Amino acid sequence: MAAETLQSTSPRTETGKLMSGAEMLLECLVREGVDCFFGYPGGVTIPFYDALYDHHIRHVLVRHEENAVFAAEGFARATGKVGVCCATSGPGATNLVTGLVDAMMDSIPIVAISGQVHSKLIGSDAFQEADTFGITRPATKHNFMVKTLQELPQIVHEAFYIAASGRPGPVLVDIPKDVFQARGHYAPVDTIHLPGYKVFTEGHTGQIRRAAQLIWEAERPFVYAGGGIIAANAAPELKEFVELVDVPAVCTLMALGGLASNHPNFVSMPGMHGSYAANMGMTDCDLLIALGTRFDDRVTGQLSTFARHARVIHVDIDPAEVGKNRTPDIPIVGDVKRVLQKLNRVLHELAPEAAPKKSEARRKWRAQLREWKEERPYDRGHLDEEIRPQHLMDEIDRLSNGQAIVTSDVGQHQMWAAQLIGFNEPRLWINSGGLGAMGFGVPAAMGAQMARPDKLVFAICGDGGFQMAIPELATIASQGLPVKIIIMNNGYLGMVRQWQTLFYNNRLSAVTLDCFPDAEKLASAYGFAGRTIEKPHELTKALQEAIAYPGPYLLNVKVSPEENVYPMVPAGGSISEMVFGPPQPVTV
């Protein structure tokens, strides 16, 4: 029936090939360059999976829909391409929500396809019906409900365009079963028209010129680079900028690898668990150059004292981020890659005259940064009798040499990994930054390894987050993905335990994970290798063994349980007021 209406209303399509909605969806995915996606079938998506049966696009059957989004995110974060995932109606779609919000918070391009009950049943509380369109509206950059076969191709391409352009984000397309089944003539879409979708890319030329002047005039300039550098593929431009101006730079948790960790101008990560030098640099600079970042509360701490002596240049593609938390002196709305290209050109032009003027002050500033770095570096200390978490990360850092993909869960291990592991390229460090979703590490590693079979991929998890993702061991095994899962096992929900220790009088409430499966048995149950270690002298060999093993590997590392992540800026405090260790007992 749908096919007839289609032909009568759209004469153009009569010439197209006759196919089902499910086949049209696959055609559109191919046109968008999708060669692999993650999903879980169900009642209403059977027609789609039927079309997939003899199609060349690769589908990865995950073991839980939430992990389909996380895996698609891992894929997208590792490549910059749009990650695609699929779930059925009702519980399938509701299980996507956490992943969608995660992608929203971290600006990751995702297209999620959800099945919906037959159009005639929508609103009748049909079996496995949920208002997916309503539920995912605030969880996505945009979402669609497809009502007719005719509009399906248009909507799919719009979804990809919205997901990937501007500030990237997740887009969900909800497709009723009858639209998958309906047959009609397919004509490829040639244009899409979204009259209200504004993408600002270029950046105001006058503002860029003013920014260049401020940059040369500054005595203590400081770069604060955010996830936008990665999303915009602006790492080469950032490097050029940093070298041209010879300015110290921090990369936020979302931007690690945006400037190589071994670059001489790279300071470290700023914020709540950022380094002393990074936070002091932010505090004392006279010009803060914020690039593709959103002044997140975990970075700025108390806003009123954040970079209080500094003038601020803020470049971001999202106009709603500019001025949200800090009013900049020079706001520039644009794609950070395009803006940096222009800015570098202007800086070059002005350099012969402007650069020497403040060179002495800047030399002092760089020396000051070096001094701060040396004064309080991150703690990498080792012990003889137990493996400190810092020791584990230090060793992974040494063995990966800034080249491995590292995904993480959320908590202490994430912070230690971000502090201590170097990343010499963008798209190597993959974590749930904004949402802080536990269980992210393993599925994200799956997606990253699918995208980059050439890379060594570590999933660094806590013993808490890992247990949220255990079902995906089956996916890893069945796909033969050689992901190295490293569990930093301290027997606690460590970050919550740290807060309870420091701020709740050490009343440890519901944070003890006293049962953890035997890693060797667990891995072998899924058909791969694993082991548990707890002595420092075993660490290097065990990691080397995991890396050399020709398949997935589960390494459970028992670490000192009571370690806390330092430095730490207590929530709401100024970032210059870092705590470097546990409060000393007061002696009376």
Add this chain to the structure above:
Amino acid sequence: MLLTISILLENKPGALLRVTGVLSARGYNIETLTVAKTIDPELSRMTIGVEVEDRLRSQVVKQMNKLINVLQATDLTDAPAVIREMILLRVRCDQNTRTAVLKEAEIFHARVVDSSTEGFALEATGDPEKLDEFVAIMRSYGEIEVTRSGGVAMSLEGKKIRLQPPVALNEVGQTASPAQRTL
């Protein structure tokens, strides 16, 4: 402060919720809301009256402008604009006050839309504050029942709306190429 925001948006399912979602996600209560098709039936014009903290004022409007379905959201609170509202009001009055009620109605340019021995139903339009006064005066004559439309606003400045042009798909998507099985 009470903001008046005028929004031009696509006339599509869910578009209204996206706009109000920007407010409800922040816990704001919408005081008034009107929406109807424009002369272009594919578009709607919405006027929202909402109490917003001062420092978040521009943020709220920016977030609305970010919505894919929104062509333009404008803060008309301090801008040159007219805001009008319509009210339907029933007032009970006895024989002694009927004439006085009609006189008052006349002052507010209200029209009688129904008359009965019980009283009148009146219709008036005007500035929302004027209508507040109208309500207060009518209340002094007897029991009243009121339905208000919420304000509709129009900017008096001719602001050009920049619509985004269509995008050719090969610019954004990929060209069809056989995907590789061995990824």
